[in-house]
Amino acid sequence: MTAAVDLYPTRRQDQPRWHERIDPISYRRHDREAPLTAQQIDQFERDGFLLLPNAFSAEEVAVFRREVERLRSDKGILASDAAIREPDSGALRSLFAIHQSSELFARVAADERIAAKIQHLLDGDLYVHQSRLNLKPGFKGKEFYWHSDFETWHAEDGLPRMRTISCSILLTDNSPCNGPLLLVPGSHRYFISCVGETPDEHYRRSLRKQELGVPDDASLADMVSEGGITAATGQAGSVVLFDCNTLHGSNSNITPDPRSNLFYVYNHVDNLPVEPFGADTPRPAFVAERGPVTPLRIASQRYQ
Ligand code: 6CS
Ligand code: FE
DSSP states (O other): OOOOOSSOOOOSSSEEEEEEEOOSSSSOOTTTOOSHHHHHHHHHHHHHHETTTTOOOOHHHHHHHHHHHHHOOHHHHSSSSTEEEEETTTEEEEEHHHHHHHHHHHHTTBBBHHHHHHHHHTSOOOEEEEEEEOOOOOTTTTOOEOOOOOHOOOOOOOOOOSSSSEEESSSOOBBBSOOEEEEEETTEEEEOOOOSSOOOOHHHHTTTEEEEEEHHHHHHHHHHHHHHOOOBOOOOEEEEEEETOOEEEOOOOOSSOOOOEEEEEEEEEEGGGOOOSSSSSSOOOOOOOOOOOOOOOOOOOOOO
C-alpha cells in the first residue's frame, strides 16, 4: 500500500505546531429535509459541538441503564480487553465496543434521533468507528485530560480526514460537580500537533490515563482564552454531538453520584482508516473499526 498524504502531522516534532483545518465542519448546508434547524447547524459549525437536551425520555434512559447493569455483571465482558479500569482504584472506567456486545446498544447507534443528524452533518453513509460506555463512578472516577479525539484517531488508527462526529448520550444527570464533559468552543478549527512518540500498545495506558497526544499548555491556554470552556451539563437523556477535533476533557468525579454516558463515534464511509500516521501498528478492532464496513441503516427506534 502506498502511504497516504499526512495532512495533519503529529507526534513527529519536538515542538507543537498549529495547522489550519483543511476539512469542512458541516459537510452539508441546511435544506428542507434536514433533521436539524439552520440555527443548530450554524452552532455546530461555530462551536464544534451541539447540545440536544432530553433527546431520550426518562423511560428510555431506564432501559439503557438496565442494559448497562447487565453488561457490567457479564464476567466474559469484564475479563476482556474491552473492559478498561480506573488508574488507581481499578474500578470499571469504560467498556468498549458496546454496539457489538449489546443488541440494544447496536440499535441505539442507528437511532434516527442521533444518527440522522450526523448523517446530515457528514453528508453521507456512516458506520461506527468506536463505541464505549464511560462510567465515571462516584468518588473513584478519574479525569480525562484535554485532547482532540482526531489527534489520536489520526496518529494511532490512521483516520485520514476530519469527517467524524462523536455522540455522547447522558445516562445520569451531568451537573457542574460530577465531572461533566468540558469543551472548548471554536477549537475544532485548528489542529494542534502534539510532541512525543507513540510507544507500542499505547492504548493500554492511554485509555486509563492519557498523557501523550495531549496539547501543550501554551496552546491550551491560547485556545481557552479565545473560546472559553463550556460544560455540557444536562439531564439524563440529553445528547452532546461534537466534532472529532474539538478540544475536550473532564474532571474527576469526587461526588457520590456516577456520571455515566454512552458514547458513539460515527465516521463517514469514505474516510476509512489507512496505516496509522503516528504509530507503528494500528490499535485493535474493539477500539477502532478498520473495516470492511456496512453503512448503518438508520431507523426510528423505541425501547422498552
Ligand atoms: O483513545 C481514544 O480513541 C479516545 N480515548 C482517549 C482517552 N483519548 C482519545 C480518544 O478520545
Ligand atoms: Fe475524547
